[in-house]
Amino acid sequence: xxxxxxxxxxxxxxxxxxxxxxxxxxxxxxxxxxxxxxxxxxxxxxxxxxxxxxxxxxxxxxxxxxxxxxxxxxxxxxxxxxxxxxxxxxxxxxxxxxxxxxxxxxxxxxxxxxxxxxxxxxxxxxxxxxxxxxxxxxxxxxxxxxxxxxxxxxxxxxxxxxxxxxxxxxxxxxxxxxxxxxxxxxxxxxxxxxxxxxxxxxxxxxxxxxxxxxxxxxxxxxxxxxxxxxxxxxxxxxxxxxxxxxxxxxxxxxxxxxxxxxxxxxxxxxxxxxxxxxxxxxxxxxxxxxxxxxxxxxxxxxxxxxxxxxxxxxxxxxxxxxxxxxxxxxxxxxxxxxxxxxxxxxxxxxxxxxxxxxxxxxxxxxxxxxxxxxxxxxxxxxxxxxxxxxxxxxxxxxxxxxxxxxxxxxxxxxxxxxxxxxxxxxxxxxxxxxxxxxxxxxxxxxxxxxxxxxxxxxxxxxxxxxxxxxxxxxxxxxxxxxxxxxxxxxxxxxxxxxxxxxxxxxxxxxxxxxxxxxxxxxxxxxxxxxxxxxxxxxxxxxxxxxxxxxxxxxxxxxxxxxxxxxxxxxxxxxxxxxxxxxxxxxxxxxxxxxxxxxxxxxxxxxxxxxxxxxxxxxxxxxxxxxxxxxxxxxxxxxxxxxxxxxxxxxxxxxxxxxxxxxxxxxxxxxxxxxxxxxxxxxxxxxxxxxxxxxxxxxxxxxxxxxxxxxxxxxxxxxxxxxxxxxx
Numbered sequence: 001x002x003x004x005x006x007x008x009x010x011x012x013x014x015x016x017x018x019x020x021x022x023x024x025x026x027x028x029x030x031x032x033x034x035x036x037x038x039x040x041x042x043x044x045x046x047x048x049x050x051x052x053x054x055x056x057x058x059x060x061x062x063x064x065x066x067x068x069x070x071x072x073x074x075x076x077x078x079x080x081x082x083x084x085x086x087x088x089x090x091x092x093x094x095x096x097x098x099x100x101x102x103x104x105x106x107x108x109x110x111x112x113x114x115x116x117x118x119x120x121x122x123x124x125x126x127x128x129x130x131x132x133x134x135x136x137x138x139x140x141x142x143x144x145x146x147x148x149x150x151x152x153x154x155x156x157x158x159x160x161x162x163x164x165x166x167x168x169x170x171x172x173x174x175x176x177x178x179x180x181x182x183x184x185x186x187x188x189x190x191x192x193x194x195x196x197x198x199x200x201x202x203x204x205x206x207x208x209x210x211x212x213x214x215x216x217x218x219x220x221x222x223x224x225x226x227x228x229x230x231x232x233x234x235x236x237x238x239x240x241x242x243x244x245x246x247x248x249x250x251x252x253x254x255x256x257x258x259x260x261x262x263x264x265x266x267x268x269x270x271x272x273x274x275x276x277x278x279x280x281x282x283x284x285x286x287x288x289x290x291x292x293x294x295x296x297x298x299x300x301x302x303x304x305x306x307x308x309x310x311x312x313x314x315x316x317x318x319x320x321x322x323x324x325x326x327x328x329x330x331x332x333x334x335x336x337x338x339x340x341x342x343x344x345x346x347x348x349x350x351x352x353x354x355x356x357x358x359x360x361x362x363x364x365x366x367x368x369x370x371x372x373x374x375x376x377x378x379x380x381x382x383x384x385x386x387x388x389x390x391x392x393x394x395x396x397x398x399x400x401x402x403x404x405x406x407x408x409x410x411x412x413x414x415x416x417x418x419x420x421x422x423x424x425x426x427x428x429x430x431x432x433x434x435x436x437x438x439x440x441x442x443x444x445x446x447x448x449x450x451x452x453x454x455x456x457x458x459x460x461x462x463x464x465x466x467x468x469x470x471x472x473x474x475x476x477x478x479x480x481x482x483x484x485x486x487x488x489x490x491x492x493x494x495x496x497x498x499x500x501x502x503x504x505x506x507x508x509x510x511x512x513x514x515x516x517x518x519x520x521x522x523x524x525x526x527x528x529x530x531x532x533x534x535x536x537x538x539x540x541x542x543x544x545x546x547x548x549x550x551x552x553x554x555x556x557x558x559x560x561x562x563x564x565x566x567x568x569x570x571x572x573x574x575x576x577x578x579x580x581x582x583x584x585x586x587x588x589x590x591x592x593x594x595x596x597x598x599x600x601x602x603x604x605x606x607x608x609x610x611x612x613x614x615x616x617x618x619x620x621x622x623x624x625x626x627x628x629x630x631x632x633x634x635x636x637x638x639x640x641x642x643x644x645x646x647x648x649x650x651x652x653x654x655x656x657x658x659x660x661x662x663x664x665x666x667x668x669x670x671x672x673x674x675x676x677x678x679x680x681x682x683x684x685x686x687x688x689x690x691x692x693x694x695x696x697x698x699x700x701x702x703x704x705x706x707x708x709x710x711x712x713x714x715x716x717x718x719x720x721x722x723x724x725x726x727x
Contacts, residue, residue, distance in 0.1 A: 002036035002039055002040060003022055003032060003036060004019065004020060004021045004022055004030075004032060004033045004036045005017060005018065005019055005020070005033075005036045005037065005040050006018040006020065006058065007040055007043065009047070009049065009050055010201075012051070012201070012205060013049050013050055013051040013052075014050075014051060014052055014053065014054060014201050014204050014205065015044060015050050015052070015053040015054070016053070016054050016056070016197070016201075017040060017053050017054065017055045017056070018055075018056055018057065018058045019033070019055065019056070019057050019058060019059075019063075019064065020057070020058030020059065021033055025059075025061065026059060026061060026062055026064070026065045027057055027059050027062070027063065027064040027065065027118065028064065028065050028066060028067060028068045028117070029064070029066060029067045029068065029092055029116075029117035029118075029121075029151070030068050030071075031071070031091060034091040034092045034094075034095045035091065035095075037095040037096075037099065038091075038094070038095045038098060041095070041098050041099045041102050044102055044104060045102050045103060045104070050104065051104065051105075051204070051205070051208055052104045052105040052106060052107070052204035052205070052207075052208065053104065053105075053106045053107075053204065054106075054107050054108070054109055054197055054200040054201050054204060055106065055107070055108045055109070055121070055125060056108070056109040056110075056111055056196075056197055056200075057110075057111050057112065059112070060112075061112060062111070062112030062113040062114070062118075062135070062136075063110045063111055063112050063113060063114040063118050063122075063136075064114055064115070064117065064118025064121060065113065065115050065116065065118055066115050066116025066117040066118055066119075066141075066142075067089075067092070067116055067117045067150075069145065069293050069297055069298060070298070071088060072088065072147070072284055072289070072293060073290060073293040073294050073298060074290075075088070075284050075285060075289075075290065076284075076285065076286065076287050076289070076290035077290065077715075080284070080285050081281075081285060082278070082281035082282050082285050083281060084281075084285070085280070085281040085282075085284035085285040086277045086278065086280065086281035088284065089150035089151065089277060089280055089281075089284075090277060092117060092120075092150065092151045093150065093151050093152060093273055093276075093277060096120060096121060096124040096151050096152055097124070097152070097270070097273065099124055099125070100124045100125075100126075100212055100215070101211075101212075101215065104208075105126050105127070105203070105204045105207045105208060105209075105210040106125045106126050106127075106204070107125060107126060107127035107128070107129065107200035107201070107203050107204050108121070108122045108125040108127070108128050108129070108200065109129050109131075109196040109197040109199070109200040110122055110128060110129065110130045110131060110136065110138070110187070110196065111131050111136070111193055111196060112131065112133065112135060112136050113135060113136060113137050113138070113175075114130075114136075114137075114138045115137075115138065115139050115140070115141055115175065116139075116140060116141060116142055116149065116153075117149075117151050119138050119139060119140055119153065119186075120140070120149055120151035120152050120153045120156070121151070122138070122187075123152065123153065123156040123157060123160065123186075124151075124152060124156065124212075126207070126210045126211070126212060127188050127200065127203045127204075127207070127210075128186070128187040128188050128189075129187065129188065129189045129190075129191060129196045129199050129200045129203075130178050130181060130182070130187040130189070130190050130191075130196070131178070131190075131191070131192070131193035131196055132178055132190045132191055132192055132193070133178070133193055134177070136178055136193075137175040137176060137177055137178070138175065138176055138178075138181050138186060138187070139169065139173065139174060139175040139176055140153045140157065140169060140170055140173065141173035141174070141175065142173065142253070143170065143171060143172070143173040143253045143254060143257060144173040144292070144296070145289065145292045145293045145296065145297050146251065146252070146253050146283060146286075146288045146289030146290075146291070146292040146293065146669075147253060147280065147283050147284060147289050147293075148170070148253055148256055148257045148260060148276070148279055148280055148283060149170070149276070149280075150276065150277060150280035150284075152273055152276065153170070153276075154170060154257060154260040154261050154264060154272075154276045154279075155260075155261075155264050155265070155269060155272040155273055155276055156212075156214070156269075157169065157170065157186070158221060158225075158261050158265050159213065159214045159219075159221055159222075159265065159269070160185060160186065160213075160222075161184050161185045161186060161222065162221065162222035162223035163221065163223060163224075163225060163229070163231065163235050163261060163265060164223055164231045164234070164235055165184050165185075166261070167235055167239060167257075167258065167261060170257045170261065171239075171243065171254045171257055171258070178190045188203075212269075214269045215269065221265050225262075225265035225266050226262075226265070226266045236258060236262055239258060240255065240258055243255060243258065248536070248537045248538075248539060250288075250538070250539045250667060250669040251288060251669050252282075252283060252286065252288060253283055253288070253289070256279040256282065256283055257279075259279060260272075260275055260276045260279045263275050264276055287671075287679045288669050290671070291668075291669060291670055291671025291672075291675045291679060292668060292669065292671065294657075294671055294675065294717070295654070295657045295658060295661060295668070295671040295672050295675060296661070296668060296671075299654040299657065299658055300495060300658060300662070302654065303495045303496060303497060303654070303655075303658055304490070304495050306486050306487075306490055306496070308486070308496070308497075308498045308652070308655070309482075309483055309486045309487075310479040310480075310482055310483045313479065313480055313483040315483075315487050316399070316484055316487060317487060317491060318337075318342055318399055318400045318484075318487070318488050318491060319342065319343065319399060320342070320343045320344075320345065320397055320398045320399060320400075321334075321337050321342050321343070321344050321345070321398060321399075321400050321401070321402065321488075322344075322345045322347065322394075322395040322398035322400070322401035322402070323337070323344055323345065323346050323347065323401075323402050323404060324347045324392075324395075324401065324402070324403045324404060324405060324415050324419065325347070325348060325403065325404035325405035325406075325415070325435075326346050326347070326348040326353055326354045326356065326357020326358070326360075326388065327348075327357065327404070327405075327406070328360070328461065328462075329404045329435055329459060329461065329463060330346065330348075330357060330402075330404035330405075330435075331346070331357040331358070331360035331361050331364075332360075332364075332459065332461065332462055332463025332464055333402055333404055333435065333459060333463055334346045334357065334358075334361055334386050335360075335361040335364045335365070335463065335464055336463055336464055336492050336493070336494075337385075337491075337492060338361070338382040338383065338385040338386050339365075339374075339382050340491050340492050340493060341385075342385065342491065343385045343387070344385055344386045344387065345387050345389060345394050345395055345398055346358060346386055346387065346388045346389070347388075347389055347390065347391075347392060347394070347395070348388075348390060349390065350390050351388070351389065351390045353390070354388035354389055354390055355388045357388060358383070358386050358388040361383065361386060362379075362383055364464055365379035365382060365383060366379065391422075392418045392419055392421070392422035392423065393422045393423065395419060395422065395423050396422075396423050398430075399430065399431075400430075400431050400432075400433070400484065400488055401419065401430070401431070401432045401433070402432075402433045402434075402435055402457060403415050403416065403419075403432065403433070403434045403435065404435040404459075407436060407437060407438065407439065409439055409443070409444070412434060412436075412439070412444060412447070413447050416432075416444075416447045416448055417447075419432070420448070420449055430453060431453050431454075431455065431481050431484050431485065432448060432453060432454055432455075433454070433455045433456060433457040433485060434454070434455075434456050434457070435456075435457055435458065435459050436456055436458060436472075437458050437504075437505075437507075437508050438503070438504055438505075438508050438559060438562070440501055440502075440503065441454070441455070441456035441472045441473070441474040441477075441501045441505075442474040442475040442476070442501045444456075444474070445474040445475075445476060445477070451474065451475075451476035451477075452476050452477065452478040452481060453478070453481050454474055454476070454477060454481070455471065455472065455473065455474065455477050455481050455482065455485045456470075456471065456472030456473075456474065456501070456505070457469055457470075457471060457472075457485060457488075457489070458470035458471075458472060458505065458507065458508075460507075460663050466662075466663065467494060467495050467662055468494065468495050468496075468497065468658065468659065468662040468663040469489045469492075469494045469495070469496050469497075470496075470497055470499060470505060470506065470507050470659060470663065471485050471486065471489065471496050471497065471498045471499070472499055472500070472501055472505050473498065473499070473500050473501060474501050475501060482498070486498075495658065495662060497650075497655035497656075497658050497659045498651070498652075498655060499644075499649055499650050499651075499655065499659075500648060500649050500650075500651070501649075502644070502647065502649040503563070503572055504572070505649065506641075506644050506649055506650050506655075506656065506659055507659050507660075507663045507664060509640055509644060509649075510637045510640045510641055510644075510659075510660060510664065510666075510673060511664050512559070512574065513636045513637050513639075513640040513699075514540075514544055514547075514633060514636065514637050514664070515544045515545075515547060515548045515551075515556070515577070516574050516576060516577035516636075517544065517576075517577075517632055517633055517636045518531050518535070518543070518544025518545050518548070518633065519544070519545075519548070519576075519577040519580035519581065520576040520577055520580075520696070520697075521629065521632065522545070522580050522613070522617050523576070523577075523579050523580050523617060524620075524696075525617065525618050525619050525620035526619070526620070526623065526624060526629065527614070527619050527623055528545060528598065528609050528613045528614070528617075528619070529609060530623055530624075530626065530629060531543070531544065531545060531629060532544075532545055532546060532609070533626070534626045534629035534630045534633065535629075535630075535633055537626065537630060538630040538633060538634055538667055539667030539668070539669055539670075540633070540665055540666065540667055541664075541665025541666075542665055544633065545597075545598035545599070545609075546598070546599060546607075548591065548597065548598065549591035549592050549597035549598050549599050549601075550591065550592055551591070552590050552591040552592075552593055552597075553581055553584045553585055553589070553590045553591055553597055554585055554590045556574075556577075556581050557581050557582075557585050559574075560574050560577075560578055560581065571699060576697060576699065580617070583616060583617070584597060584598070587616075589610070596610060597610070598610060598613060631688065631692070632692060632696070634667075634670070634676060635676075635685070635688060635689060635692060635700070636699065636700065637660065637666060637673050638673040638674065638676045638677050638685070639689055639700065639702065639706075640673075641656045641660065641672075641673035641674055642673075642674065642677065642702075642703075642706050642716075643703065644656060645674070645716065646703060646705045646706065653674045653675075653716035653717050654717075656672060656673055656674050656716075657671055657672020657673060657674055657675050658672065659672075660672045660673040674716040674717075675716075675717075677716065678715055678716060678717070682706075682709060682710035682713065682714075682715075683710045683711075683713075685702075685710070686702045686706060686707055686710045689701065689702045690702065
């Protein structure tokens with residue numbers, strides 16, 4: 001018995017080893033667990049009456065979820081060397097190797113998900129029985145946080161199922177079902193959960209002298225290893241080319257995985273494990289792993305668990321949601337709400353318009369059924385929850401309402417007036433939100449009878465696929481209203497960030513900075529192909545000219561005019577982008593909706609850059625270096641994010657980074673806009689922005705506030721302990 005492991009020996013001499021990491025809802029590989037495992041293995045070896053062991057989990061929600069990333073995420077900030085980073089994972093690798101070579105057969109009864117270090121523990125066992133349960137998935141997802149498996153995963157998995165089968169799993173990091181795991185040979189049996197321990201025990205008793213195949217003399221990796229293996233060209237030469245194409249060399253982990261597998265499978269297992277640890281240390285000591293772990297795992301999970309929610313306010317789930325506006329956004333909100341089990345009142349100006357909105361929802365559910373994301377029965381049930389209507393009085397009884405009409409203050413004002421007139425008897429706890437991307441929330445709240453109950457909810461299109469919601473606090477928004485809005489976002493299975501009212505809030509500000517910089521370069525004579533390809537090479541989800549076509553150039557024209565009408569500071573007037581907007585609008589090339597913008601949209605053909613761009617904007621013969629173009633696109637958004645922190649539009653760096661990556665497709669390898677500044681180094685970033693300002697305009701000039709932070713080496717992220725609830 002240790003702190004995290006219970007050991008019981010039955011009358012047959014089989015030890016049942018139950019993992020139960022204390023103070024954790026899920027088993028994870030902590031340093032203490034590695035130490036405890038070594039102690040248990042030593043006991044197994046010393047007790048002569050023990051003939052073998054079965055390992056299982058004492059947790060009801062799974063077997064093991066892997067390593068504790070909180071032990072890893074600060075490695076880069078602490079300045080750990082590769083060797084020091086290796087030391088963080090070496091005890092786990094040592095414990096698993098000692099278990100594997102303890103001289104007695106060890107089987108594992110996997111009662112739920114086994115991911116990362118959890119699956120590595122299973123691979124170090126001699127026999128694997130997995131529960132036949134949809135939740136019992138296995139995988140090595142370390143690549144998704146910028147790492148590779150450090151407990152033997154890159155060595156044991158290829159030796160078990162062959163390199164051709166192992167590499168795709170390692171490079172993608174995807175979870176696989178029990179049926180697929182059995183087919184590939186990752187597990188040996190798939191049985192009902194009630195039978196797995198007994199089946200594992202029977203195998204132990206039947207195989208008293210078992211050892212891992214790779215510890216037997218003459219072992220050969222299935223399918224071969226090294227340059228002369230039959231699939232070497234496909235696995236490594238072509239595989240590396242595909243990885244470089246997909247990652248643009250921004251993500252080092254996939255390449256490191258391929259190197260660890262290629263080198264490690266040609267030598268004995270112990271040498272292979274050493275090679276794996278070397279590559280692991282290099283990754284952990286680098287910034288990309290820090291960025292991915294911090295933003296895509298720790299911060300995202302903290303947001304999902306409502307880390308910003310005001311405490312001590314009772315949760316009030318939404319039972320009936322009103323959605324005003326049955327267009328694309330309103331229908332999308334209704335779709336995800338009904339799918340989450342919420343009854344929806346969907347309102348538009350006429351019954352036909354409301355019915356058309358519900359038809360959009362039905363089409364969305366039909367697509368889900370077609371790709372097996374949902375059953376027809378589930379789709380029918382969800383659709384029944386939506387009530388299309390033109391009567392604002394039907395909002396009576398709703399405990400939350402989202403206005404999602406056209407982005408025009410006058411149209412929104414009319415919707416609020418109709419609502420207030422029809423439902424004067426709303427209960428006191430009623431909350432109303434505006435789905436707006438640019439209109440100041442405080443100004444909209446002035447149109448509502450109780451501004452403290454008013455909040456902004458900025459959904460992103462398409463609503464059913466985009467995971468983030470930007471919550472905007474007006475000047476008078478109460479903490480209770482914020483709490484209720486966050487509860488609704490969680491019900492909709494979305495991830496919230498919280499920002500304060502400002503022109504463009506947060507995401508629209510940095511989005512406009514991005515597309516404006518693309519258009520500014522076009523006006524300067526930079527090749528449109530260079531602009532677009534540089535964005536893709538930097539890792540942006542969508543290039544600036546392409547995404548502008550999607551949102552349309554006439555909308556950009558309206559936003560510029562509105563900024564002038566509101567007498568906003570010069571930075572918001574987008575002067576450097578206006579010549580391109582004006583030129584495109586004047587010739588009617590507004591984007592996808594008109595069949596052509598920067599790109600041609602010809603039915604049945606892939607979209608292509610419009611051939612007339614070079615002549616219209618006088619593309620120069622001498623072009624800038626691609627790195628310069630990438631830096632302009634990256635740095636202008638990072639600089640605008642820093643301004644949002646300075647102006648207290650965004651109060652937490654995590655919200656800024658999550659908003660950039662999840663809503664706008666900012667390259668995830670950076671960790672987000674503020675993490676990019678920390679990766680570059682604040683001093684270097686300020687220097688580069690000054691250089692860009694001297695060359696391209698004052699929009700790149702850092703503020704005195706940012707200069708001072710850079711001199712003080714003040715990071716955007718505070719170094720603090722993160723509780724398990726934030727993981």
